[in-house]
Amino acid sequence: MxxxxxxxxxxxxxxxxxxxxxxxxxxxLALVFLSFMLVDKKIISLTNQKRTVNSQSKxxxxxxxxKTTNNSQPxxxxxxxxxxxxxxxxxxxxxxAIHDMAPEEAGNANLIVSPSVFETHIKxxxxxxxxxxxxxxxxxxxxxxxxxxxxxxxxxxxxxxxxWDFYDKAFPILKQYKTKATNNVITGTVGNSGNLTLDQMxxxxxxxxxxxxxxxxxxxxxxxxxEKQIAELSDSDRYLDSNLAxxxxxxxxxxxxxxxxxxxxxxxxxxxxxxxxxxxxxxADGLLSLKRVRILPTTDADTLISTISQ
Ligand SMILES: [Zn+2]
Numbered sequence: 606m607x608x609x610x611x612x613x614x615x616x617x618x619x620x621x622x623x624x625x626x627x628x629x630x631x632x633x634l635a636l637v638f639l640s641f642m643l644v645d646k647k648i649i650s651l652t653n654q655k656r657t658v659n660s661q662s663k664x665x666x667x668x669x670x671x672k673t674t675n676n677s678q679p680x681x682x683x684x685x686x687x688x689x690x691x692x693x694x695x696x697x698x699x700x701x702a703i704h705d706m707a708p709e710e711a712g713n714a715n716l717i718v719s720p721s722v723f724e725t726h727i728k729x730x731x732x733x734x735x736x737x738x739x740x741x742x743x744x745x746x747x748x749x750x751x752x753x754x755x756x757x758x759x760x761x762x763x764x765x766x767x768x769w770d771f772y773d774k775a776f777p778i779l780k781q782y783k784t785k786a787t788n789n790v791i792t793g794t795v796g797n798s799g800n801l802t803l804d805q806m807x808x809x810x811x812x813x814x815x816x817x818x819x820x821x822x823x824x825x826x827x828x829x830x831x832e833k834q835i836a837e838l839s840d841s842d843r844y845l846d847s848n849l850a851x852x853x854x855x856x857x858x859x860x861x862x863x864x865x866x867x868x869x870x871x872x873x874x875x876x877x878x879x880x881x882x883x884x885x886x887x888x889a890d891g892l893l894s895l896k897r898v899r900i901l902p903t904t905d906a907d908t909l910i911s912t913i914s915q
Contacts, residue, residue, distance in 0.1 A: 696913035
């Protein structure tokens with residue numbers, strides 16, 4: 606009997622040992638499994654981080670590309686504004702209509718440039734390496750006396766009267782050559798037949814075009830009352846600010862007419878004012894009374910370049 610119970614005890618011991626070893630092994634296995642899981646998770650979160658970083662850098666690089674494709678400047682670098690010793694001169698071109706003139710338009714002939722002539726201007730400016738300024742960049746150039754990348758071939762293209770053909774005729778050419786231009790809008794005419802619509806302006810803004818003020822009703826500001834001038838200057842500013850979600854900084858005086866009162870009032874709403882006084886603009890002329898270069902139907906590319914060369 607005793608021997609028997611001793612034997613069964615030994616057997617018990619043995620099975621305990623087996624159980625313990627099995628448990629130990631199971632624990633070890635579980636530990637190994639858990640640590641694998643943790644390492645795995647770390648790897649996953651690391652690759653996720655990498656992926657986010659990658660996609661972020663992709664976003665910034667496409668942004669850069671988008672920015673530079675709106676520009677005729679070197680595609681790889683941001684504009685570097687280089688301080689100048691001598692006062693910087695800015696040729697501000699003045700266009701109105703871009704279409705082939707109909708016979709009944711002979712009275713306005715001087716304001717109408719054909720699309721084919723317009724294209725020779727743009728192509729030549731691009732070939733010569735001109736930097737097309739935005740209104741904000743023009744302000745920067747004139748106030749800080751700087752040049753983009755030290756390039757003295759700068760130009761600001763302006764169009765007055767927000768006519769239909771800016772969208773139909775000029776915009777396709779400006780876009781094709783990756784250039785920029787500004788249209789000075791008579792805000793009271795937006796959406797009328799023969800004039801730009803808000804949707805067209807919003808679309809063109811996406812491609813680097815800009816829209817500034819040419820008052821609400823195109824009056825002769827020089828001989829308008831102060832109240833009328835205040836309304837024309839500030840209402841058009843407010844209209845463009847709210848409808849195009851922007852800060853409007855420039856005004857073109859209708860028919861180039863203004864008085865000292867006009868300049869004082871314009872300063873309440875604008876940083877830049879463009880006139881029809883002939884010449885290349887400098888800060889010395891006053892930021893609210895800048896000269897422009899009038900473009901005629903007969904202005905060929907050679908004449909244009911020699912007029913604006915500095
Ligand atoms: Zn006008």
